[in-house]
Amino acid sequence: MLVHSRKGKWTLWTLFLVLFVPLFALPLLVIVAASFATNWSGAFPSGPTFENYASATRGESLRALTTSLVTALVASLLALLVGSWAALAAHALSKKGKRLLDTLFMLPVAVPSVVVGLAVLVAFSQPPFLLNGTRWIVILAHAILVTAFAYQSVSAAIVRLDPAYEQAAASLGARPSYVLWRVKLPLLLPSLNAAAGLCFALSMGELSATMMLYPPDWMPLPVRIFTATDRGSLFTGSAVAVVLMGATLLVLLAVSRVRTRASYR
């Protein structure tokens, strides 16, 4: 730590808690509190119940949860594949080509996601690319939105990778594809893993583009939360939100466990 005096440390901790608790922790705690409530008219919620969770984990809500999980899984795998491929290719390009590719992959992040959703809707509503009304349009939109993050984190990892590994492998007679599979990708694995976690989390929470696109039989969890609270079922919506939070954190935790096992140094 840079601060050594006892007083300085206490001041910093207090400042941290004053800023962190109301900004980050309290809103989440409020949702958790609301998810157990039937009524919230005073300062605190009342009428404790598990009824909200019962409805949040069956029927339409349960279907929305699996929809979200499948969407996030497929979208982040697609994003990882395309993003890593592009990052590897960009690394081999000239400076100019790399900058062009960087900009191209930044675009979906820079543009509001509603616009991306609309663009995907317009682009894939006509044959021969008719995806509108299917689950694939949602998955595609998610993949487009999160590929930028996969591209960026893998790109950063490739730059950090010591070229000596690749060169040592080549001097030992390994052709480029062999070097890629046996040396580069294994060394990039921790970063690929981190990128996958990030993509998954982002996809799990995506709402604005999804709202433009989702077909009736493929409603992800954030949309479900939105429609529930929109109808006024605030407490059911809260329970569904806690489920979304829990599911995402659980997956991220599993992913990070894999990551610690895959890092070599």
Place this chain on the structure above:
Amino acid sequence: MSGGDVGGGVGIRFDGVSVAYGSHTVLDSLDLTVERGEVMALLGPSGSGKTTALRAVAGFVTPVRGRVLIGDRDVTDLPPHRRGVGMVVQSYALFPHMRVEDNVAFGLKAQKAEKTAIPGRVAEALEMTGMAAYAKRYPRELSGGQQQRVAIARALAIRPGVLLLDEPLSALDAQLRSGMLAELASLHRELPDVSILYVTHDQVEALTLADRIAVMDKARLRDCGTPQELYRSPRTEFTASFVGNANLLPVRVGSGQVRLGEAELTVDTAGVVAGATATLCVRPHLVGLGEGANALRGTVAEVQWRGATHRLYVDVAGQRVKADVRELRVPPALGEQVVLHFAPEDAVLLSAGVSDE
């Protein structure tokens, strides 16, 4: 590919090789031949082009002009993985996700060597470098010196005709370095036909290990010869100062003698025009303290105790002369007048024409 027997070595030839990045030339028309089984040290300060020359053999830089030959094969346009050279770099670049044995087997597997032959050749390479006991370890579990040996074993496992060593000892501490130096020498005695190109900035490594030394500076080859030749009769000022840190004294040439300030010194002046200025090159350890032939009178500017020797810096006629003498009971005080001398046959006269441009 390099499927030959152990010691199926080949030579290396640089044929007017130039490497440039944009308008910046990092290697300027290098002509150099490394004979089969020879240890050639590329010696020079950083930025002298020595590593670039090695990378041109490995295939990591493409020359703008000239050809690189390994044996009779022109490899200039071959990708690195088809050149069949073993390489060890300063950072070792051991694959951190593989055990020692898998690191060593990497080249054999990549070249699709016969599966049944791989374990034997891995064991052989590990045996040769004394690392057989560490086969199951990961690189991060090894010390620097052990990683170094694994890197050498990995390069030797593919039985290369040529071994490229890029500052292989510079990451080790001094004590380990001299031990590894001896081991590299004995390794080369075991593989007498493998040509070794050894890049270093350390003259001790070059003098100890090399059959010949190529001295490089500012992208060019300055001098090439056996360590003894370069040490005893350097052809350029750069070689004289870089190899052995010689005294370089500007003198005026007479016939059979030269003049440094007031002092008349007897040296071999053959090949140098009388009346010209030249550089007199004398090794510090060949300069003695006290009266003798070729006496130089001066003032002591600094005295350094180095254990077995004293290093004296003496100002003679405006020049600072270094002398390494056996440890003195009573070293001279600073500012004291002393006399130095050196034997005529221990000095080399370099005419101004062959010094650095």
